[in-house]
Amino acid sequence: MDxxxxxxxxxxxxxxLAHGGRIxxxxxxxxxxxxxxxxxxxHLQVRQKAGLFDVSHMGKVMVRGAGAADLVQWLITNDLTxxxxxxxxxxxxxxxxxxxxxxxxxxxLGPEQYLLVVNAANTDKDMKWITxxxxxFGSVAVDNITGTYAQAALxxxxxxxxxxxxxxxxxxxxxSYEFTDGVKVAGIDCLVSRxxxxxxxxxxxxxxxxxxxxxxxALMAAAEPGExxxxxxxxxxxxxxEARMPLYGQELDDDTTPLEAGLGRFVRLDKAAFSGxxxxxxxxxxxxRKKLAGFRMVDRGIARHGYRVFHDGQPVGVVTSGSxxxxxxxxxxxxxxxxxxxxxxxxxxxxxxxxxxAAEVVRTPFYRPAPRG
Amino acid sequence: xxxxDLRYSREHEWARVEGNRVTVGITDFAQHELGDVVFVELxxxxxxxxxxxSMATVESVKSVSDVFAPVSGKVVAVNDVLVNEPxxxxxxxxxxxxxxxxxxxxxxxxxxLLDAEGYRHLVEAGGH
Numbered sequence: 001m002d003x004x005x006x007x008x009x010x011x012x013x014x015x016x017l018a019h020g021g022r023i024x025x026x027x028x029x030x031x032x033x034x035x036x037x038x039x040x041x042x043h044l045q046v047r048q049k050a051g052l053f054d055v056s057h058m059g060k061v062m063v064r065g066a067g068a069a070d071l072v073q074w075l076i077t078n079d080l081t082x083x084x085x086x087x088x089x090x091x092x093x094x095x096x097x098x099x100x101x102x103x104x105x106x107x108x109l110g111p112e113q114y115l116l117v118v119n120a121a122n123t124d125k126d127m128k129w130i131t132x133x134x135x136x137f138g139s140v141a142v143d144n145i146t147g148t149y150a151q152a153a154l155x156x157x158x159x160x161x162x163x164x165x166x167x168x169x170x171x172x173x174x175x176s177y178e179f180t181d182g183v184k185v186a187g188i189d190c191l192v193s194r195x196x197x198x199x200x201x202x203x204x205x206x207x208x209x210x211x212x213x214x215x216x217x218a219l220m221a222a223a224e225p226g227e228x229x230x231x232x233x234x235x236x237x238x239x240x241x242e243a244r245m246p247l248y249g250q251e252l253d254d255d256t257t258p259l260e261a262g263l264g265r266f267v268r269l270d271k272a273a274f275s276g277x278x279x280x281x282x283x284x285x286x287x288x289r290k291k292l293a294g295f296r297m298v299d300r301g302i303a304r305h306g307y308r309v310f311h312d313g314q315p316v317g318v319v320t321s322g323s324x325x326x327x328x329x330x331x332x333x334x335x336x337x338x339x340x341x342x343x344x345x346x347x348x349x350x351x352x353x354x355x356x357x358a359a360e361v362v363r364t365p366f367y368r369p370a371p372r373g
Numbered sequence: 374x375x376x377x378d379l380r381y382s383r384e385h386e387w388a389r390v391e392g393n394r395v396t397v398g399i400t401d402f403a404q405h406e407l408g409d410v411v412f413v414e415l416x417x418x419x420x421x422x423x424x425x426x427s428m429a430t431v432e433s434v435k436s437v438s439d440v441f442a443p444v445s446g447k448v449v450a451v452n453d454v455l456v457n458e459p460x461x462x463x464x465x466x467x468x469x470x471x472x473x474x475x476x477x478x479x480x481x482x483x484x485x486l487l488d489a490e491g492y493r494h495l496v497e498a499g500g501h
Contacts, residue, residue: 041409353437
């Protein structure tokens, strides 16, 4: 590997190789896109039982000090004061223009300590932005602690059952988006949060990097035969896509606002001040320029990222994400369109390798799991 | 797996020769590289195809791949089963996963294809 494009490896790299992981480069990291089971089988495993993902590449930024809460409130569109102790929150983080810097999870670890978990590919960009903004808030330290932790995502209807076998902490106490720190899992000190990127019940587990293999082995051993499969980036993408969860670089970028992306419920315009507030207020009042809509292919074909979308013979948008959806059994997609064209049932045409294929606007999320009993 | 009774292209198609007709699909190596096949687009019976040119597409979750005609001729049959069961390309690449039958216009083109031994060398050298 030459110096100019050196890629990083998570603490689980050898584990992936030993378990048949097919490694690709993603956002500067070497990670498995799949294991031998394959993307479709791994996807279905998560919807039906449980899957285990290595998400150690996610950027982890610790914000500490007397100015920490004020800095975080300035950075995010969501509002910390609406969440109680032990509650993590999801939020976009915007430029003054209202465009999205990144989307992230915030874990309030204490009144002066916040862990921000950001997209791997944006870690450097986010650190630069957060550090610049920190200058306005007096006593606050911003540290990139990505490499210190391994991070597992254990997802699916059996995730809680599998995890419970390795910890004395009663997991039924954690509702969706709640977390608890300092929990022993397989004897390892972990932060466990009931969060995920699949649309299923599940947990994200943060642990010291050196203990990564130990946790992975413990989880696989705790599962019954066939109950838990390691899963790669391919299934991670098809799962989040079916659940209509945005992917930065596709549904979100510097020139797209969270309102356009359908993330309005995470944008608290009633919060006094945050980066991008004025621009978003103006957009809300003036009307969105574009809106994210879901569609299904009517003609035979798969719509993919970057394919153009036509209406009445005119190009009106671009596919942000598109794929065969294993749990729905159809070819689906997401695209930004003029708001008038996002009504359910609207006929569109997707340009697939030079041919215009018919599609129609449908409701999202494309897939909803049955309510947890 | 590389059946001895087939011919192979450098682009990982296999060809079963029966008289003047050739049945074509993609090899086990190719389907393994692709991952789960979720969509197959085949030519129509009657279409003319040229050796070395794309005649079909195979799509996995993550990628789109061309299937090249190993010989020139006319398409006389296509495997419609793959429309609803594209996974047959993964599960049975040399049998149920067959794609196209070509009536050859120039059987001499068969000489340009590899035999099983030659294909084996190609795959062992990394497949390219």
